[in-house]
Amino acid sequence: MAENKTAAYICKGCEIDKRVDVAGLVKAATKSGKMNLVREHDFLCSAEGVAMIKNDIENEGVTHAALCACSRRAKTEAFNFPTIAMSRGNLREGVIWIRPDTDEARETTQEMAEDYVRMACAEVKAMTVPPGNQKTGSVKTLLVVGGGMSGMTSALESSKAGYKVVLVEKSAALGGWAAKLYKRVPTREPFKAPEDNGVADMVARIDADSNIKVYLNATIAKTDGAPGRFKVDIAIESGSMAQEDVGAIIQATGFTLYDANKLPEFGYGKTPNVVDQAGLEALAKAAAAEGKPICRPSDGQPVKSVVFVQCAGQRDPSGTHLQYCSGFCCNTSIKQATYFKDSNPDIDTVVLFTDLRTPGNGEDFYRAAQNRGVVFSKGVVSQVTPNGNACTVKFKDLILNEDTEAQADLVVLATGMVPVSGVNIDAVAAAPVEAEAAVEGEAPKEVVATIAPESILNLTYRQGPDMPQFKHGFTDSHFICFPYETRRTGIYTAGPVRRPMDILQAQEDATGAAMKAIQAMENAGLGKAAHPRAGDLSFPTVRLEGCTQCKRCTVECPFGAIDEDEKRFPLFNESRCRRCGTCMGACPVRVISFENYSVNTVGAQIKAVDVPDEFSEKPRILILACENDAYPALDMAGMNRHEYDPYVRVIPVRCLGSVNTIWITDALNGGYDGVMLMGCKHGEDYQCHFVKGSELGRYRLSKVGDTLKGMNLETDRVKDLEVAITDMATLPQKINEYAALIKSFPPSPFKGF
Amino acid sequence: MGDMNTQMADRYKNNFLKEIEEQAEMGEWVKMCMQCGLCSGSCPTNFQAGWDHPPQEIFMMIRAGKRDEVLASNSMWMCTSCYNCYVRCPRKVPVTHVMHGIAEYAYRIGRSPKNQPTQHLSKTFWDNCTKYGRVNEVKLTQTLYFKDGIGSGIKKAMEMQSVAMGLVKSGRLNLMEAVGGGHKCKDLKGIHAMLTKAKELEAQRKAAKATPAG
Numbered sequence: 009m010a011e012n013k014t015a016a017y018i019c020k021g022c023e024i025d026k027r028v029d030v031a032g033l034v035k036a037a038t039k040s041g042k043m044n045l046v047r048e049h050d051f052l053c054s055a056e057g058v059a060m061i062k063n064d065i066e067n068e069g070v071t072h073a074a075l076c077a078c079s080r081r082a083k084t085e086a087f088n089f090p091t092i093a094m095s096r097g098n099l100r101e102g103v104i105w106i107r108p109d110t111d112e113a114r115e116t117t118q119e120m121a122e123d124y125v126r127m128a129c130a131e132v133k134a135m136t137v138p139p140g141n142q143k144t145g146s147v148k149t150l151l152v153v154g155g156g157m158s159g160m161t162s163a164l165e166s167s168k169a170g171y172k173v174v175l176v177e178k179s180a181a182l183g184g185w186a187a188k189l190y191k192r193v194p195t196r197e198p199f200k201a202p203e204d205n206g207v208a209d210m211v212a213r214i215d216a217d218s219n220i221k222v223y224l225n226a227t228i229a230k231t232d233g234a235p236g237r238f239k240v241d242i243a244i245e246s247g248s249m250a251q252e253d254v255g256a257i258i259q260a261t262g263f264t265l266y267d268a269n270k271l272p273e274f275g276y277g278k279t280p281n282v283v284d285q286a287g288l289e290a291l292a293k294a295a296a297a298e299g300k301p302i303c304r305p306s307d308g309q310p311v312k313s314v315v316f317v318q319c320a321g322q323r324d325p326s327g328t329h330l331q332y333c334s335g336f337c338c339n340t341s342i343k344q345a346t347y348f349k350d351s352n353p354d355i356d357t358v359v360l361f362t363d364l365r366t367p368g369n370g371e372d373f374y375r376a377a378q379n380r381g382v383v384f385s386k387g388v389v390s391q392v393t394p395n396g397n398a399c400t401v402k403f404k405d406l407i408l409n410e411d412t413e414a415q416a417d418l419v420v421l422a423t424g425m426v427p428v429s430g431v432n433i434d435a436v437a438a439a440p441v442e443a444e445a446a447v448e449g450e451a452p453k454e455v456v457a458t459i460a461p462e463s464i465l466n467l468t469y470r471q472g473p474d475m476p477q478f479k480h481g482f483t484d485s486h487f488i489c490f491p492y493e494t495r496r497t498g499i500y501t502a503g504p505v506r507r508p509m510d511i512l513q514a515q516e517d518a519t520g521a522a523m524k525a526i527q528a529m530e531n532a533g534l535g536k537a538a539h540p541r542a543g544d545l546s547f548p549t550v551r552l553e554g555c556t557q558c559k560r561c562t563v564e565c566p567f568g569a570i571d572e573d574e575k576r577f578p579l580f581n582e583s584r585c586r587r588c589g590t591c592m593g594a595c596p597v598r599v600i601s602f603e604n605y606s607v608n609t610v611g612a613q614i615k616a617v618d619v620p621d622e623f624s625e626k627p628r629i630l631i632l633a634c635e636n637d638a639y640p641a642l643d644m645a646g647m648n649r650h651e652y653d654p655y656v657r658v659i660p661v662r663c664l665g666s667v668n669t670i671w672i673t674d675a676l677n678g679g680y681d682g683v684m685l686m687g688c689k690h691g692e693d694y695q696c697h698f699v700k701g702s703e704l705g706r707y708r709l710s711k712v713g714d715t716l717k718g719m720n721l722e723t724d725r726v727k728d729l730e731v732a733i734t735d736m737a738t739l740p741q742k743i744n745e746y747a748a749l750i751k752s753f754p755p756s757p758f759k760g761f
Numbered sequence: 762m763g764d765m766n767t768q769m770a771d772r773y774k775n776n777f778l779k780e781i782e783e784q785a786e787m788g789e790w791v792k793m794c795m796q797c798g799l800c801s802g803s804c805p806t807n808f809q810a811g812w813d814h815p816p817q818e819i820f821m822m823i824r825a826g827k828r829d830e831v832l833a834s835n836s837m838w839m840c841t842s843c844y845n846c847y848v849r850c851p852r853k854v855p856v857t858h859v860m861h862g863i864a865e866y867a868y869r870i871g872r873s874p875k876n877q878p879t880q881h882l883s884k885t886f887w888d889n890c891t892k893y894g895r896v897n898e899v900k901l902t903q904t905l906y907f908k909d910g911i912g913s914g915i916k917k918a919m920e921m922q923s924v925a926m927g928l929v930k931s932g933r934l935n936l937m938e939a940v941g942g943g944h945k946c947k948d949l950k951g952i953h954a955m956l957t958k959a960k961e962l963e964a965q966r967k968a969a970k971a972t973p974a975g
Contacts, residue, residue: 364795375852378793383778383824386796407796407821 015045015070016129017061019052019077019099027104028121033076036122040616041129045070052077053086065092072135074128079643080660093135093604097128101646102658106740108651116626116654123617123657130616131609138546138603140535141582145237148529149174150522151254153228153464156184157511158260158503160210161518162525167219171526174252175214176223176242182214183207184262186511190292190347193339195512199372201350202343223250231257232468234569234583235498236532241466255529256498258521259475259483261464263425263504266321266330274320274421279394280305282419284320285340292347301351304417306397311417313356314348315401316341317389318364320421332480334424336510339370341422342377349380358414360387360403368512387412392419425508427482430464433472465499471568475501479692482507488695490539492520495567495699497538497584498528532583540586540636540697541662546602547582548591554599561591561600566665566700588698589666593705598670607668610659614671617657619679622755627655627681629750631743632667635660636697637733638686644736652740653747656684664688664709665701672712672726676719679759682750684743685709686731695732722753765971766870770828777828784970786862790854794820800846800856812836816846816856819863832872837864838879869967881908891956894946899938 016037020030030048037046045068049057052075064070075087076097087094099121107117150166152159155177163173181187191202214220225245232239235256242250268276268284275282281304283291288302295302301310318341321329341359348355359382366374378384387403395415402413463473476484476495483501486493492500502521503514528538537544550561561578562570569584570591578591592600598607610632620626633639639660645652661667664687672683688696690703706728713723727746731739773780781788794817801815813834814822822831837860846856864880867873873880882905889901907914918925928934935943946952 374795375793378795381792383792384795385821385824405821405825407818408825408827412825 011069012071012133013045013069014041014043014072014074014129014133015047015061015064015068016041016043016074016076016125017052017057018046018048018125019057019075020048021051021053022078022100022104024077024099024104024121025050027107027109028099028118032118032122033099033125036125037074037076037129040122040126040618041074043074043129053083058086061087061089065089071137072132074125074132076125076128079639079646081640081643091137093132093137095128095132095135097124098643098658099124101643105646105649106652107654113654119618119626120654120657126616126618127613127657127659130612134606134608134612136603138544140545141547141585142535143582144532144535145234145255145583146533147236147238147253147255148172148533149252149254150525150529151176151238151240151252151257152260153257154184154260154262154503154505155179155182155222155224156260156262156503156514157186157207157210158262158505158514158518159184159258160214161515162258162260162502162522163220164210164213164217165519165522166526167217169522169526171219171529173220174223174240174242174254175220176226176228178225178227180225182211182222182224185286188286188293189289190296191343192511193343193370194373198376199369200376202346226250228465230468231465234532234581235528235538236583238498255532256525257465257500258518258525259464259499259501259505260503260518260521261428261430261505263427263508266423266426268320268421268423270329271321271421271423273391274317274389275392275394275399275419276421279399281394281397281399281417282392282421284421284423285337285344288344288347288418288420292344302348302418304397309397309417310352311348311355313398313414313416314345314358314418314420315399315414315416316345316357316359316420316422317392317401318359318361318422320389320423322422322424323362330424330426330480332424332508333365334508335365335367336508337422337424338365339367339373339510341420342366342370342373342382344420345382346377346380349377349382353381356383356416357381358383358385358416360385360389360401362386362388362406367510425504427480427505428464429477429481429483429505430461430474431472432477432481433474434476436472467496467568468571469496469568470562470571471565475499484699486697486699488693489697492517492524493539497567497569497586498525498532500525500528535582537585537587541588544587546587546604547585548580548587548589548600548602550578550580551599552577554597556597558596560594560596564590564594564665564700564704566590566698566704586698588663588701589661590663590698590701590704593663593666593668593708595668598668605662605666607670610661610668610671611674613659614675614680615678617680619759622757622759625755627747627750627755628679629653629656629682629684629747630671630675630680631656631658631684631686632661632664632671633658633686634664634688634702634731635662637688637695638729638731638739641731641733641736641739644733645740648736650737650740652743655747656743663696663698663701664705665696665698665703667705667709669708669712669715672709673715673719676716676721676725676756677758679756681753681756682725682727682746684746685726685728687728689730689732719758721756724749725753725756766872769870769971775826777826777831778824780828781823781831781863781866785859785866787855787858788862788866790859791820791823793852793854795852796821797851799849799851800854803845803849805843805845806839806841812839816860819860823863829872831863832867832870833874835874835877835879837861837867838874838877838883840864881905891953894949894952895944897938897943898934899936899943903939 018033034046037043072093074095076099078100079098080096103121107113149172152162152175163175166173186205187207189205192205194203223242227243229243230241238254240252291302303310323333345357348357386406389403391402393400399416399419404411465474467473483505484494485491485506500521502518531538557576567586569581571579573579619628675683687702696702712726716723798817801817814836840860844857885904890896906917937943
């Protein structure tokens with residue numbers, strides 16, 4: 009390896025030189041930072057300044073540079089030197105913009121700036137240039153699991169973008185639920201009449217597409233590998249096994265209708281004249297094939313009156329049935345009511361609803377149905393009883409506030425969507441524990457059987473065979489910020505398996521998932537990270553000789569990137585890694601690191617801060633801030649000139665999950681008076697970019713109180729704060745409040761050791 | 762008139778919505794209501810004046826086939842035609858016109874509420890106006906005041922005495938109207954001819970609707 013040459017660059021622009029003594033900063037970089045080369049510049053991000061740095065890299069052999077100017081989030085295009093290790097000292101947003109320009113403040117502002125210069129120098133010396141993931145695969149074929157509307161759309165769109173697709177469908181034909189529809193809800197102007205379901209056309213396009221290889225009557229027996237190099241075993245009807253190499257996967261396994269048998273109060277199963285929405289589509293298809301009107305199943309007579317029951321087994325606050333709204337059923341019932349009105353306007357057609365939800369252009373369709381004479385009544389159905397060849401529908405009219413009833417030849421229940429997500433891996437992981445806890449005699453097998461239907465992907469991942477699930481069994485998706493993203497890199501879910509949606513939404517979803525999958529394949533081929541650190545070339549490395557096989561990294565990795573090898577050592581699949589650093593934060597023996605982000609890069613910064621002695625009345629507070637939300641919020645606080653305490657020193661971290669407790673103990677041992685952690689909201693409505701990172705980090709850090717007690721320190725010295733990117737105005741206030749609390753404590757007894 | 766009610770009830774059987782759609786003016790709008798309740802919320806009379814049902818409920822009752830309750834409801838007669846509901850309806854339903862259409866239909870088939878004051882005013886106003894070609898204010902007031910007998914009529918007149926005197930003094934009320942003097946319409950015959958023609962046209966239109974098609 010060539011010899012390291014370190015350099016520090018101090019920018020004087022943006023009034024930095026007016027607010028701080030630049031000579032002092034140069035001294036800090038030279039004396040404390042021990043940089044080989046220290047330069048100052050009037051305007052570092054200008055073409056001239058950048059040229060100066062480039063010249064140093066090429067002619068002076070600079071390999072490590074600390075750029076002390078603005079925030080690392082600013083001027084990233086100008087300061088783009090991929091061949092060297094680089095750190096940034098935040099003198100602008102982090103110092104001069106958050107401090108008042110007064111004579112009294114000058115001294116503390118200068119100290120702050122000098123500390124940030126020392127920290128940048130210390131950090132860069134602990135870094136190396138990331139070479140990119142070498143263990144990569146460059147397969148550019150996409151696997152789509154599920155041949156319904158979503159799956160077919162993903163396949164066609166990927167093919168259009170020039171990628172090969174393997175499409176696997178469990179049943180004997182493509183089309184899924186859409187193929188069972190007589191017609192579909194209108195998709196174009198004037199949104200008034202039901203349209204052809206469009207399946208035949210898509211199937212024909214897939215058949216004619218040489219990029220798309222279709223497996224029917226096939227399931228996924230095994231999925232092994234990582235983005236860019238998945239190996240998939242496909243079980244075909246004949247009993248044989250086909251193997252495909254794919255680069256990324258889209259799971260579009262869709263939904264089933266909520267089982268209407270669970271709604272005996274609505275007469276389902278008691279009379280054939282109560283059907284669910286799929287049942288009505290079947291009746292309509294059969295009737296159209298025979299050229300007859302839709303008939304009553306009980307006696308084959310044409311239907312003269314029909315009642316649609318919305319939200320059947322949905323939006324149930326009691327928790328017995330589905331708790332959510334499936335979103336598509338109102339439009340579907342409107343469409344089905346139209347079937348009747350279009351064949352005979354005299355058919356009595358009533359839709360009983362509590363809230364009619366017709367997203368998008370459904371409103372036009374709703375109006376068109378009203379114009380056709382479909383009656384919409386706001387009412388809650390309590391009971392449907394068979395009554396000869398008819399049904400009596402008891403309901404409460406919510407407008408007239410009275411219990412009433414209606415007679416109908418046919419009753420249609422809008423039962424809603426249940427996702428086909430495969431195995432609930434969290435429940436399976438918890439099952440043995442539950443079974444152990446249960447009194448003996450209870451068969452633990454049953455527990456697993458009820459929560460574990462057959463797996464869809466059969467992943468060989470340590471963390472389970474299927475995608476993680478969120479609320480109500482829908483597959484994982486970062487629904488707040490990045491809805492296409494899942495916790496399995498290179499595997500995307502699309503369509504109703506992800507959340508309830510109609511055909512149009514599913515097609516849009518499938519197109520988006522195809523784009524993300526293509527991006528993931530391409531990034532994997534280049535050895536780069538996928539979202540949210542897209543393009544990051546660093547990846548975790550482990551010093552196995554120091555590993556104690558505690559398995560914390562394999563258990564905690566939110567993305568299932570780490571398996572275990574035969575000797576039970578962690579086996580990193582770098583292509584599956586999102587570079588959040590949760591493994592690094594978890595590792596109790598600190599053997600996991602990234603080239604440009606490690607226990608050392610942060611530890612060196614903590615040690616580089618000059619901690620004044622206990623008589624100075626200048627406390628030091630360390631802030632470890634999530635770089636995704638908290639750090640930008642701090643930057644924006646600076647841009648808005650919200651001032652905060654001069655005794656804090658902020659170090660950005662990739663995620664709260666990457667915070668290793670050694671940093672906190674080191675800081676406290678080094679004489680810091682307090683440590684503040686800033687991470688994203690966790691829990692069900694999390695905002696963490698890495699989904700579980702902040703939660704795992706918080707859990708780990710909740711144990712830090714014992715450490716503090718062991719050191720005879722007040723437990724309030726470590727504070728955990730949930731920060732959103734929008735908190736730029738309130739954040740400085742919270743910092744100041746915390747700083748006031750710290751100042752109320754006696755100085756840390758560890759100063760000066 | 763009672764005959765017409767039975768005739769209509771028989772013809773439409775249980776389909777009151779269809780009856781309103783075909784027989785009441787603007788009745789075809791009833792089906793377009795989406796039950797948001799904005800009309801009821803916008804009504805300035807706020808049902809404090811004794812409305813039987815807010816407009817949203819009237820629409821729902823029509824769909825639920827509550828024929829007797831709707832036709833006998835006083836709601837349509839309480840409308841002041843401020844048009845707030847019409848302006849605000851997100852479905853652009855002309856609620857004011859629909860209410861008037863239903864009121865007129867109920868009256869036509871003899872099912873409107875009996876002794877309903879605003880209905881009485883409408884009838885009196887219309888008769889007075891068409892008879893004289895313009896409103897004879899003294900006679901209109903007389904008819905209204907003495908609707909419930911001589912005693913209450915005199916009492917009401919005495920209560921309003923000072924107002925009446927003020928109107929007379931400022932020339933806004935001519936007492937001669939009581940005896941055939943005062944303001945007159947220039948061409949009473951012409952107006953009567955116009956009204957007769959209009960009645961004829963309307964009768965034709967309604968007769969066409971009242972007889973079942975085919």
